Amino acid sequence: MANQNNDSILDFRDICTKQKIVIHEGLLWKYLDTPYSIPPLSQYNPETCKISYTIKEYSIQGKLLNKDYKNIRKIQLKHDKKSSFGLHLCLNQMGNKEVAVFEVNPNLRKSIIQLETENECQDIPIIQFIESKYRNILDQPQIWIIEVHDIEEMEDNEKLTLEERQQRVKQLKPQAGQLFKEKKFQEAIQVYKTLYAKIGQIPKALKNKMTQEQKTFFQIELSRVFSNQAICYLQLQDYTKAIETSKQAMNEWDQNFKAYFIYAKAHFERGQTSEALEYFQQIIKKFPNEDVTEVQLYLQKCKQIKTTKSEQELYKKIFERLQDKDEDDIQREQKEKFEKVEKNRQTEKILISAKNGQSINHEEIQKLQ
Structure with missing residues (x-):
């Protein structure tokens, strides 16, 4: 998360002097212009969007309470009830790419019972994110730092036309590429998974109406989705998934040079030199018109x-x-x-x-x- 060098202990004395706005009277506040705040790039409609976010929960003394704060969660506020009511209120106040700081009264969770009675918040369970060893301080105020990573407009995949799917590819590919440049590999993978839903899960009835040109377009783009995911996994040193996804890319489109290279490179990084040597040699033979300078470098490393x-x-x-x-x-x-x-x-x-x-x-x- 931006501007944070210490994930375990933060000094909130400066934050507590900042101006804050009331989100829920006596229960939840949002601080403005803190050292950890980042303004939104754009706004979104919570009713129609799925939100990817991470949350860090701190005690008022600045102790980090949840060990899984790096896990990116997804939620659709209108339908998803597998989260705490306070989180819904926070995300409703945020925009895309925003990082925001909230003060949470411990009574917020207790207030759910009253809200359910008043039919304001039906059937929303209370789910604690924090580790069990910190349960003894649940009666103390908390500081939440929430980051919105991505906004996905919810739409009925079954009803998307081929033209609309092609448009989604043009919209989402630059987003994933930018995230990769920023070394946000997990976030990029999530965008590629969204892309897969648009072009890799086309209903059979729609596939039957495809022209040959459209079939070729979606086949190549799906292969690139897999190979781009594989690059992200390679950067994360998850060589098993890099091999799996690059193999999927090769199966979709046999001319995906990048997929073959990642497949061989992942084997090399995993210490499987003999296999990597064989794959690098195959690449040079299979792609005589490609720039194989980097392939040859790895080939020499394998031989050495x-x-x-x-x-x-x-x-x-x-x-x-x-x-x-x-x-x-x-x-x-x-x-x-x-x-x-x-x-x-x-x-x-x-x-x-x-x-x-x-x-x-x-x-x-x-x-x-």
């Missing part, structure tokens, strides 16, 4: 790793042979030393016998020589 491993195996075998040879030499030297000592001992014995006047066996003397 493979050569290094081969050399290591060769050196290991040579070393083992040298060890064996050294042991043979040691045994040979020991045998030669023993034989030399034995010859000297036998020679000395013969000389002593001759000195004592005993006869000498000349054949034995010749053997010792």
Whole structure:
């Protein structure tokens, strides 16, 4: 989240001096112009939109209470009742790409019972986001910092025409590309999943009416949706999903050069050098008209790793042979030393016998020589 360097503890003393507006009398307020606030890029209609957001819940002392604050949630305020009523009130006050700070009275949750009685808020359950170890401070005020990541206009996918689907592609692709440039890979993946709903889930009756040109357009665009997701997963170092989605892209359109490259690169990053080497070689053969400079660089890396491993195996075998040879030499030297000592001992014995006047066996003397 913008402007935040410490996710665990924040100093809210400055925030509490800022001007705030009442959202729900005595229960919920929105602070204005805090160090953590970012103004909206545009407004949206909560009745017709699905909102992607993250929420950080802090104690009034500045302690972060929810460990899953990085998880992007989606909610449609008109229909989605799987969230707390206070969150609905907050999101109703926000615009697209806005980051806002709220003060929450602990009685807000308790007030739901009264609201349900008054038929203002039917059947909305209370869901706590915070970790169980902090439940003991639920009776204290909280600070919520909410960020709106994306707004998706709700529409009946079954009723979209082919022309409307093509228009959605033109609208959503630049959004995803911009998120990727900003290194917001998770958010980009969500946009690509929205794109998949528009062009990858076309009703059969509509498919049957497609011209060949339209079939080609949606086939290629769907392949690109998958390969662009794969790039995001690659950046997130989720190599398994990068391989899965790039494979889907290849299956949709066999000429997706990017998909083949990501597929090979993900195997390389996962340490599967032999497989990656094979895939990089296939790419060069399959796409002779593409710029394969980067592919060749990875191909050389694979070969170097493979050569290094081969050399290591060769050196290991040579070393083992040298060890064996050294042991043979040691045994040979020991045998030669023993034989030399034995010859000297036998020679000395013969000389002593001759000195004592005993006869000498000349054949034995010749053997010792």
